[in-house]
């Protein structure tokens with residue numbers, strides 16, 4: 161499986177935020193997108209997820225046999241918002257996402273196992289809105305686990321997390337990559353992994369990418 165972006169150009173209104181963005185990721189690899197506020201990180205992730213159209217260029221996800229795969233069926237997109245209903249219990253929210261994302265790309269963990277995996281055993285019965293901001297974000301991360309999808313698209317996934325949960329996030333991504341997944345994340349959280357590429361969006365009209373052994 162590969163995720164390949166070629167000469168992507170992203171625009172908001174009259175402003176071109178980035179152009180000539182290109183990268184190629186294989187199983188077990190991740191791309192970290194950095195850049196100042198407003199440089200277009202969220203725009204790029206939304207574009208990769210298929211939620212926005214690119215001005216030009218293309219992004220393709222291909223299977224191990226080279227066939228083009230539909231990104232919405234094979235990717236998890238975690239945006240700034242957690243995409244959970246505050247009034248529903250944690251378990252109900254995750255059960256919804258598990259069934260919503262059910263596809264042939266993989267089963268994923270049970271709801272309880274996913275809650276355990278993000279270190280929140282015992283909160284399944286609580287309304288999502290009762291949780292603290294950091295706990296809510298952790299449950300949003302558990303959404304990635306209840307349905308196995310090979311490509312994770314993550315927009316500031318560690319927002320509101322404490323230091324310990326930052327490490328938990330790095331571990332979740334590490335496990336995902338070890339299982340042959342791919343991840344693209346806008347994050348300033350050092351992942352402590354070696355198979356990380358980086359892409360820095362530096363504002364309108366410029367993008368510089370590099371392949372690095374470590375991103376720390």
Ligand SMILES: Nc1ncnc2c1ncn2[C@@H]1O[C@H](COP(=O)(O)OP(=O)(O)OP(=O)(O)O)[C@@H](O)[C@H]1O
Nearest residue numbers: 172173177195196197198199200201202203204346
């Ligand atoms: N829906 C929209 N309509 C018009 N302009 C938008 C829209 N959403 C974002 N923008 C503009 O696009 C630019 C890039 O926004 P984006 O959210 O992609 O940046 P970012 O790098 O993710 O920022 P941050 O680090 O603050 O999250 C900003 O100038 C923003 O005002």
